[in-house]
Amino acid sequence: MADAPRGPIRRFFGAIWNTVNFTRRLVFNLIFVIVLVAVVKALFAERAVIESRTALVLDPAGAVVEQFSSDPAQRALAGLAGNQEAEVQLRDLLDAIDAAAKDSRIERMVFVPDQITALGLASARELGAAFDRFKASGKEIVAVSAGMEQNVYLLAAHANRILLDPEGAVLLEGFANYRSYYKGALDKLGVQAHLIRVGTYKSAGEPYVLDHASDAAKEADAYWMGGIWQEYLDEVGSLRKIDPAGLADDIAHYDSRIAAQDGDLAKLALEQKLVDELATRAQARAQLRALGAAEGGDSFRQIDFRRYLGSTLAQRLPRGGDAVAVVVAQGEIVPGERQPGMIGGTSTANIIRGAREDASVKAIVLRVNSPGGDVFASEQVRRELALAREAGKPVVVSMGDVAASGGYWISLASDEIWAEPNTITGSIGIFGLFMTIPDALGKLGINTDGVGTTPLAGAFDIRRPLSAQMEAVLSSVIGRGYQQFIGNVAKARGKTPEQVDQIAQGRVWSGAQAKERGLVDKLGGLTDAIASAAARAKLGENFQVRYVEPPMSPWQRIAMAIGGSDAAVGIARWSGFSLPPGTLNRGEMRELSALADILRGKRYAMFAHCLCEPH
Structure with a gap:
C-alpha cells in the first residue's frame, strides 16, 4: 500500500527541518575543519625568531599566583577571544627571567607592571631575587609604569631605572588588616554563633561573636604587620639608597609632603627618589629605542614574555x-x-x-x-x-x-x-x-x-x-x-x-x-x-x-594547542568570538x-x- 501524499503544511515544515538539519551539519563540519587546521598549525608552527639585542617585555596581567585556578581549556579559549588572563603563574615569570638572563639575544628587560591586579609580598620578593640574578648577568632592567601600589613597587625597586608617568603615583601606605564583624547583623536576624577556640590570639572566628576586634587580635596583628613593614622599608631603602626612617616619616606626613608638591604625586615620588625620571609612555619608548635596537615606527626590538616562554619551551622541558x-x-x-x-x-x-x-x-x-x-x-x-x-x-x-x-x-x-x-x-x-x-x-x-x-x-x-x-x-x-x-x-x-x-x-x-x-x-x-x-x-x-x-584531559590538551595557534587566534578574532574574562574570588x-x-x-x-x- 503506497504512502499517502503529504499535505502542503507537512511539506512546508519538512523543508524547514531539512534546512535546519543541513545547516547544523554544515556548522559542525566547519568547526571541525577549523579545529583540525588550528591543531595542525599549532603542532608544526615555527617558533618565534629572536634577533640579537632584543628586549624582554615583562608585562604580566592579572593576579600573580602559584598555580592557575581555572581550567586549561578555559584559559586557552579566553586567549582565543583576546581576553586577558585573570592570573599569571609565578613560576612562568621566574622561568622567563632566568632563561633571558642566560640568553645572549636578550639585551635588557622592560618591566611594565600596570596590569598586575594582585601580588603578594613574598612573591614580590621571589621575583625581586630573579631580577637581581638578571642584573648579575650584566643586563639592565628598566621599569616603566603609569602608577604602582606598594607590593608592585617592592618588585619595581629591583630595576636599574624606574620611569613613572608624569600623571602617575607611587603609593606607599603601610599594611592594614581590617575585617567586617557580623555579630550585630546576626543578632538582628536572631542567629546565635557559638565559637569554641583554643589560643588567646586565634581571632579568625571573632567576627561572628564580636562587633569589634579584640585587644589580643590587635596586639598580635600590630606585631607581625610591624615586622613586615620594617622589612619592606629596609628593602626599599637598600635598593633605592634612601633612608628607611626618612621614608617612613614621609609616609606619616603625606598630607604636608603632597601639599608641598602642589598635589603632584609623581613629582613627590621623584623628590623622594622612589623613581628616577618622569616620562610618558612615548618618551619611555624613545629612551628604550635609543638604548637598544630600533624597530619600525617609534618602537624598539622586543619580545613579550609569553611568546618568549613559548620559544624556549623545548629547552625547559x-x-x-x-x-x-x-x-x-x-x-x-x-x-x-x-x-x-x-x-x-x-x-x-x-x-x-x-x-x-x-x-x-x-x-x-x-x-x-x-x-x-x-x-x-x-x-x-x-x-x-x-x-x-x-x-x-x-x-x-x-x-x-x-x-x-x-x-x-x-x-x-x-x-x-x-x-x-x-x-x-x-x-x-x-x-x-x-x-x-x-x-x-x-x-x-x-x-x-x-x-x-x-x-x-x-x-x-x-x-x-x-x-x-x-x-x-x-x-x-x-x-x-x-x-x-x-x-x-x-x-x-x-x-x-x-x-x-x-x-x-x-x-x-x-x-x-x-x-x-x-x-x-x-x-x-x-x-x-x-x-x-x-x-x-x-x-x-x-x-x-x-x-x-x-594530568590534562585530551580535550584540554587540544584546547591548549588551539589556544597557542596564531591561525586559531586570527579565526577567532575574524569571527567576533568572545568570552567573558575570568574573575577571582x-x-x-x-x-x-x-x-x-x-x-x-x-x-x-x-x-x-x-x-x-x-x-
Whole structure:
C-alpha cells in the first residue's frame, strides 16, 4: 500500500527541518575543519625568531599566583577571544627571567607592571631575587609604569631605572588588616554563633561573636604587620639608597609632603627618589629605542614574555633522569577532590603519593601558599608527606605569601622549612563554629519542640539552642585538636609542647619572626628550597625540576594547542568570538565561601585558618 501524499503544511515544515538539519551539519563540519587546521598549525608552527639585542617585555596581567585556578581549556579559549588572563603563574615569570638572563639575544628587560591586579609580598620578593640574578648577568632592567601600589613597587625597586608617568603615583601606605564583624547583623536576624577556640590570639572566628576586634587580635596583628613593614622599608631603602626612617616619616606626613608638591604625586615620588625620571609612555619608548635596537615606527626590538616562554619551551622541558618534584599547595584547605587553586585533602594527598611512588623523583618540595582551612584535610596532606619521608625522599617546604594555621600544619612533615622574611606564618590554633537559629524562627512565630532518646539526640539541630552538654563535648574535641597541633609542631621542631604553646596560641608571625622562634629553618625563596632538596637527595648539579599536577584531559590538551595557534587566534578574532574574562574570588567573600565549603554536608567543623592576609 503506497504512502499517502503529504499535505502542503507537512511539506512546508519538512523543508524547514531539512534546512535546519543541513545547516547544523554544515556548522559542525566547519568547526571541525577549523579545529583540525588550528591543531595542525599549532603542532608544526615555527617558533618565534629572536634577533640579537632584543628586549624582554615583562608585562604580566592579572593576579600573580602559584598555580592557575581555572581550567586549561578555559584559559586557552579566553586567549582565543583576546581576553586577558585573570592570573599569571609565578613560576612562568621566574622561568622567563632566568632563561633571558642566560640568553645572549636578550639585551635588557622592560618591566611594565600596570596590569598586575594582585601580588603578594613574598612573591614580590621571589621575583625581586630573579631580577637581581638578571642584573648579575650584566643586563639592565628598566621599569616603566603609569602608577604602582606598594607590593608592585617592592618588585619595581629591583630595576636599574624606574620611569613613572608624569600623571602617575607611587603609593606607599603601610599594611592594614581590617575585617567586617557580623555579630550585630546576626543578632538582628536572631542567629546565635557559638565559637569554641583554643589560643588567646586565634581571632579568625571573632567576627561572628564580636562587633569589634579584640585587644589580643590587635596586639598580635600590630606585631607581625610591624615586622613586615620594617622589612619592606629596609628593602626599599637598600635598593633605592634612601633612608628607611626618612621614608617612613614621609609616609606619616603625606598630607604636608603632597601639599608641598602642589598635589603632584609623581613629582613627590621623584623628590623622594622612589623613581628616577618622569616620562610618558612615548618618551619611555624613545629612551628604550635609543638604548637598544630600533624597530619600525617609534618602537624598539622586543619580545613579550609569553611568546618568549613559548620559544624556549623545548629547552625547559624535563628530559628524564632524577628530579625534584614541586607540589603546589595553594588556597584554602578543604575536604575531598579539588581543582588546582584550592588544596583538597584527598586530591593534594594523591598528588604527593604520585611523587612518592615515582622512582625518578628523588626529593619533594611543597610550595605552600595557604591561610589554612579544614583540620582533617590538613592532616591528610601532612600524613602523605610523612610517608614520602619514610620512603627515603627528602621533603622541603617553601612558604610563599602565607603559610599559616592549616598551611603551617601541612608544612610539619618536612626535613626543612624555608620562608621569606615577609611570609605570614604561625597561627597555631584551632576554632570550631556552630550556628543556631531558634531566636530567628521565634521572630516568625515558629517554635521547635519534641523528644529524643538521649540528651545528645538532636543536639546538632540548628533550630534548637546549643546545650551546655554539647558545648562541653565540642570544647573537648577542639582542645584535643589543639594539643594534636602543638604536639605535631613540637615533634617536628624539636621542642616540648609547653615551649610550642608559648609561641602558638593562634598568634601570627612574619617569616623573620618565625625563624627567630624556631618555627622555620631558613629564609629564602622557592629556588633556594629546590636547591636544598636536591642537595639533601645528593643529586649534584644535573637534575630536573618537575611540577607535579593532575594530568590534562585530551580535550584540554587540544584546547591548549588551539589556544597557542596564531591561525586559531586570527579565526577567532575574524569571527567576533568572545568570552567573558575570568574573575577571582578574593578577600572576605573568599573566606566566607571557604568556611561554607568546609561545612558542606557537616553539622560542625574544626578550622585551622588564620584569615590574616594584609592589604
